[in-house]
Amino acid sequence: MKMPVDRRSFLHGACALPLLNTSVLVRAAALPTRTVTVPAPFDMPGITVPDFRMSRTFLITDFGASPVDKARTSTAIARAIDAANAAGSGIVVVPAGTWPTGKIHLKSNVNLHLAKGATLRFSDEPQDYLPAVQTSWEGIECFNYSPLIYAFGCENVAITGKGRLEPVLDRWTIWSARPKPHMDALVALYNMAYRNVPVRERQMAVGANNLRPHLIQFNRCRNVLVEDISIEGSPFWTLHPLLCRDVVIRRISIRAHGHNNxxxxxxxxxxxxxxxxxxxxxxxxxxxxxxxxxxxxxxxxxxxxxxxxxxxxxxxxxxxxxxxxxxxxxxxxxxxxxxxxxxxxxxxxxxxxxxxxxxxxxxxxxxxxxxxxxxxxxxxxxxxxxxxxxxxxxxxxxxxxxxxxxxxxxxxxxxxxxxxxxxxxxxxxxxxxxxxxxxxxxxxxxxxxxxxxxxxxxxxxxxxxxxxxxxxxxxxxxxxxxxxxxx
CATH class of the missing domain: 2.160.20.10 (Single-stranded right-handed beta-helix, Pectin lyase-like)
Incomplete structure (x- = not known):
């Protein structure tokens, strides 16, 4: 059965992996990269990863982050990421301490760095992960609650450091029970994919659908590095590189015992x-x-x-x-x-x-x-x-x-x-x-x-x-x- 392909879906598909936004590519050229060579019993290309050693640092407390204020910390992290991206490249530093936050959206040429002793504690309030973003649920594309850390169409992006990601899980644990409204939503999503409904029209962050977000998703990204962090718990899949090219994940520690973890x-x-x-x-x-x-x-x-x-x-x-x-x-x-x-x-x-x-x-x-x-x-x-x-x-x-x-x-x-x-x-x-x-x-x-x-x-x-x-x-x-x- 041959399915029709709409232009938007095609441009956002696998063939678009090398065709990231032109302005992103211009900025990315200024950031050094390294090539990781990996022996394998097949033709394994070298993997390109970003090198942030010469990049400026952007401390989230300089942008107003507060250990007792989720809204201020969320805003500060977003502003620091914007500043690092505008500078051509940068390391956004989360210092030691526990920092409450909502969603984090990364941008090209940005390294989110968690210092030793730093903990990002993510809210379990669904509204903190709206508006909905283009993501997927178990292999089917849709718009859903934002992953807790999310990057879409980025190049040269990283999460590093000896710190910790620790989401609050109370709401997500309730959602993992998969009652009938949730199962009905999955059937509806599958049928939309079967009918080739445009992805933007597959809006799942509504009602009692309760599709839990990923902890980390890199969606259609290139040159991705995740190293040294520790993770305690996840609402859904923990680390999800989707339609990405050149990804290195090293020295991370995950403990996540929930459903679909x-x-x-x-x-x-x-x-x-x-x-x-x-x-x-x-x-x-x-x-x-x-x-x-x-x-x-x-x-x-x-x-x-x-x-x-x-x-x-x-x-x-x-x-x-x-x-x-x-x-x-x-x-x-x-x-x-x-x-x-x-x-x-x-x-x-x-x-x-x-x-x-x-x-x-x-x-x-x-x-x-x-x-x-x-x-x-x-x-x-x-x-x-x-x-x-x-x-x-x-x-x-x-x-x-x-x-x-x-x-x-x-x-x-x-x-x-x-x-x-x-x-x-x-x-x-x-x-x-x-x-x-x-x-x-x-x-x-x-x-x-x-x-x-x-x-x-x-x-x-x-x-x-x-x-x-x-x-x-x-x-x-x-x-x-x-x-x-x-x-």
Missing amino acids: DGVDPEMSQNVLIEDCQFDQGDDAISVKSGRDMDAWRLAAPCRNVVVRNCRIVNGHQLMAVGSELSAGIENILVDNCHFIGDGKGADDHAVPINNLLFVKTNERRGGFVKNIHMTNVSATSIAGGVLAVETDVLYQWKTLLPTYVRRLTPIEGLYVSDIDVKAAKFVCRITADRQMPVRDVQLNRVRVGTTTETPIVTENVIGFSTTTTVRDGGPTRAKRNPSARS
């Missing part, structure tokens, strides 16, 4: 490095995405060239999830030297145990593609799932919310997993593919699992499967194949 969600983005981070999540630690169904087919921006290395995971549903929003395609992903260090039990405050180290999930509606996914040198203690899981019928609540309007299966090929050490798991590998679209070319090499409680390896409709797996205590391998499959 993924750590980092690179979506329809290219050339992304996530390194030396710690994740303590109520959902996936890292989830690579590329949009949902009609919207993603319209934008046609695959997520590619994502490297995750040297990270530690305390809690999270998956170490690395691929999908289920993957309709524009996902390729060239590397997870290297990452380690699940939790006890596998989670905690009472919505922390969760790791299910799988690598989980590829899709369904009959997604289309897209998944190819060339690598995981190497990963260890875990006790996990509730397995080293590799692939499921092609993951619809969650959408199975009953909406019928399948357009059926497009997802080709999945090239899953390479090696040098894995797990103490205990339910299984090693479980792949359940559609008979009409077998998964192709799966390799598990030097995978060691201490004990499994179920059949270690199960493959259904897989063509080209090989493994060198050691299980000290587990049941027999089982393979169910379509007539053309071979293992």
Whole structure:
């Protein structure tokens, strides 16, 4: 099914990534950049990040910030960002102390720097995140409450420092219950995308829709740097680079145990490095995405060239999830030297145990593609799932919310997993593919699992499967194949 593309949506889509505002590009040329080289088993371009070492500083207290006045602090931060941007580049400094604030909108050539001992405490009052901005909800574009920190169409933008982001969560926790008005709003949004309603007309920050905002979203940005900060809690997805190019996220620490609290969600983005981070999540630690169904087919921006290395995971549903929003395609992903260090039990405050180290999930509606996914040198203690899981019928609540309007299966090929050490798991590998679209070319090499409680390896409709797996205590391998499959 070919969807019509309106001019505004096209200009704001993936093809517009290199075509940022001309005035922004002129200013950005004055700010030095650096190139980060990342080894990978695919052609990984150098990643450009901004270099603010020679930039002026803009202290928010010089613009009227007050530790006891949210409105004054919000205004001061906005004024400091404006001043830094007008100067050509600048570092907006949040000094030690606790600073109440509403939304923060970044601009090109600006580094929001949280000094050691600084805490930005974000309000949970929905009106503090209005007017609505162009964003997305689980892979569908819309206008919704502003992310707590938001950048749209920016170049050379950063969040750095040893300080802390700490949103108040009371209102967002109530909203996470997803009552019927919220679910009705999701159905309405999906139907608007199906009918190709212009994004500006998809106004979701109304009534009882209660679509929670992201904590941090970089939307259609280039040359993004996030480093050293710590995060305590998030209303929704924590850090979301959407339709971005050249992103480095390093040495951050996240503890967010709420509903849908993924750590980092690179979506329809290219050339992304996530390194030396710690994740303590109520959902996936890292989830690579590329949009949902009609919207993603319209934008046609695959997520590619994502490297995750040297990270530690305390809690999270998956170490690395691929999908289920993957309709524009996902390729060239590397997870290297990452380690699940939790006890596998989670905690009472919505922390969760790791299910799988690598989980590829899709369904009959997604289309897209998944190819060339690598995981190497990963260890875990006790996990509730397995080293590799692939499921092609993951619809969650959408199975009953909406019928399948357009059926497009997802080709999945090239899953390479090696040098894995797990103490205990339910299984090693479980792949359940559609008979009409077998998964192709799966390799598990030097995978060691201490004990499994179920059949270690199960493959259904897989063509080209090989493994060198050691299980000290587990049941027999089982393979169910379509007539053309071979293992």
